[in-house]
Amino acid sequence: MTGQTSLSPAEVNFILHWADDKYIMGHEIASQTRFYGPDLEENLALGSLAQDDLGHARLLYGLLAESDLEIDKLVYLRSPGEYRNSLLAATQEPDNWAFWVIKGLLFAQAELVRCQAINALFSREPAQNSDKAQWLYISNIIIQDDAIHLEHWQQWLEVLGRQPEGHARLQAALERLLPLGREFFHARTWNDLAGELKIPAPESGLLLEEWNNRLAALLKPLFFNVSSLYAVNGNNWAAQYCGREGRHTPELVRMLEEDHALYQSYPEAALGSV
Amino acid sequence: MVVLTENEVRQLLTEVEDPELPINIIDLGIVEKVEFSDTGRVTVKLIPTFVGCASLEVIRLRAVEQLHRHGLAGVRVVWNLAAKWHPDMITPQGRAHLAEYGVVPSYLGQESKNVAGNSPCPYCGSNRVETQASYGAALCRVVYFCQSCRNSFEGLKCPGSHSNQLAYLKRERH
Numbered sequence: 001m002t003g004q005t006s007l008s009p010a011e012v013n014f015i016l017h018w019a020d021d022k023y024i025m026g027h028e029i030a031s032q033t034r035f036y037g038p039d040l041e042e043n044l045a046l047g048s049l050a051q052d053d054l055g056h057a058r059l060l061y062g063l064l065a066e067s068d069l070e071i072d073k074l075v076y077l078r079s080p081g082e083y084r085n086s087l088l089a090a091t092q093e094p095d096n097w098a099f100w101v102i103k104g105l106l107f108a109q110a111e112l113v114r115c116q117a118i119n120a121l122f123s124r125e126p127a128q129n130s131d132k133a134q135w136l137y138i139s140n141i142i143i144q145d146d147a148i149h150l151e152h153w154q155q156w157l158e159v160l161g162r163q164p165e166g167h168a169r170l171q172a173a174l175e176r177l178l179p180l181g182r183e184f185f186h187a188r189t190w191n192d193l194a195g196e197l198k199i200p201a202p203e204s205g206l207l208l209e210e211w212n213n214r215l216a217a218l219l220k221p222l223f224f225n226v227s228s229l230y231a232v233n234g235n236n237w238a239a240q241y242c243g244r245e246g247r248h249t250p251e252l253v254r255m256l257e258e259d260h261a262l263y264q265s266y267p268e269a270a271l272g273s274v
Numbered sequence: 275m276v277v278l279t280e281n282e283v284r285q286l287l288t289e290v291e292d293p294e295l296p297i298n299i300i301d302l303g304i305v306e307k308v309e310f311s312d313t314g315r316v317t318v319k320l321i322p323t324f325v326g327c328a329s330l331e332v333i334r335l336r337a338v339e340q341l342h343r344h345g346l347a348g349v350r351v352v353w354n355l356a357a358k359w360h361p362d363m364i365t366p367q368g369r370a371h372l373a374e375y376g377v378v379p380s381y382l383g384q385e386s387k388n389v390a391g392n393s394p395c396p397y398c399g400s401n402r403v404e405t406q407a408s409y410g411a412a413l414c415r416v417v418y419f420c421q422s423c424r425n426s427f428e429g430l431k432c433p434g435s436h437s438n439q440l441a442y443l444k445r446e447r448h
């Protein structure tokens with residue numbers, strides 16, 4: 001499942017954002033299994049959701065690499081500042097299950113909006129050339145899997161949202177995470193890609209609006225306040241980072257450094273060692 | 275160079291076992307195509323079940339090794355991401371092997387063309403089966419509970435299967 005390297009810089013950048021989001025999200029979700037989730041069933045579910053994300057990441061890195069060894073190098077030999085994942089994928093809050101429910105919900109919805117935009121973008125291209133066909137296969141696989149992830153987190157939203165404490169914790173997580181949509185749908189990424197392919201860009205503002213509207217439709221009936229969706233400068237904490245430009249949280253930098261140190265100590269023990 | 279027919283290649287692939295279940299990849303239904311180029315080079319196209327399955331590379335390498343051992347030096351084995359796997363693609367023989375092991379094909383939220391009734395119990399054959407958990411010990415599993423013989427067993431699901439997630443939390447507690 002490895003691909004061609006005749007990609008333009010904008011295409012490489014676009015795929016890196018996508019792949020790094022999936023890789024970091026899978027990593028973060030998997031990290032929660034060591035706390036055994038809220039219960040055993042959820043622990044198994046987390047393992048499956050993380051495996052889906054990591055599988056998607058592997059396919060996407062495969063678009064940039066000629067071999068499995070090169071995929072390993074992309075994952076393990078880039079410095080943290082070369083990662084392009086969003087803050088939404090990276091952000092974490094141990095011991096707060098409501099936070100993970102909101103993070104999962106927002107990420108799955110963002111992923112669906114991104115993949116549907118990709119499908120719309122390439123269906124406009126006159127010739128469905130074979131390298132874009134691979135993008136479309138992967139994006140359709142992700143749409144199928146992330147629709148189920150979204151449903152999973154929606155169910156948790158209903159379960160936790162029934163009690164006052166759960167509702168309050170979910171609301172607090174929403175206020176922290178909803179403003180991260182702007183960074184996820186980073187305007188330049190889409191403009192550069194479309195510019196290079198000489199096709200009209202989907203306005204990243206429209207993608208953000210689509211994400212906002214879908215989330216509002218899920219959240220409002222459960223009596224959540226979604227005004228922070230539309231807050232322009234409402235998040236001082238997030239303003240110091242921009243994952244798309246390689247400015248990451250200290251937690252993510254530490255995690256990547258640990259990961260890389262392990263690989264460099266045992267390079268032969270990597271996943272794609274053939 | 276060894277020249278084999280498609281059927282002979284498929285026959286060789288019946289000796290490639292799935293690493294997680296007692297079933298070979300032909301019975302599992304994941305061998306989509308065996309193609310021959312003008313120069314006689316063989317390409318085997320496999321259908322992935324879940325792309326996050328930790329066994330994908332193991333399966334591919336096992337297939338490559340098996341065909342190398344039988345003289346197909348230049349063989350390529352690739353995953354066809356455009357193809358979709360479905361439990362109906364498991365052969366009757368494959369179904370029987372899985373049932374002995376306590377695993378049944380699962381049709382969570384989907385229609386089956388071949389099988390009447392959804393995932394009957396592999397131990398007693400009862401249809402009084404409920405989904406205990408939508409996720410199991412591997413990415414492709416769902417856990418069922420048989421109301422008749424009160425055994426748990428696993429279903430083998432395909433990507434895109436929807437189910438009543440978290441049903442166990444929403445059920446009335448006794």
Ligand SMILES: [Zn+2]
Binds near residue numbers: 395396425
């Ligand atoms: Zn039974």
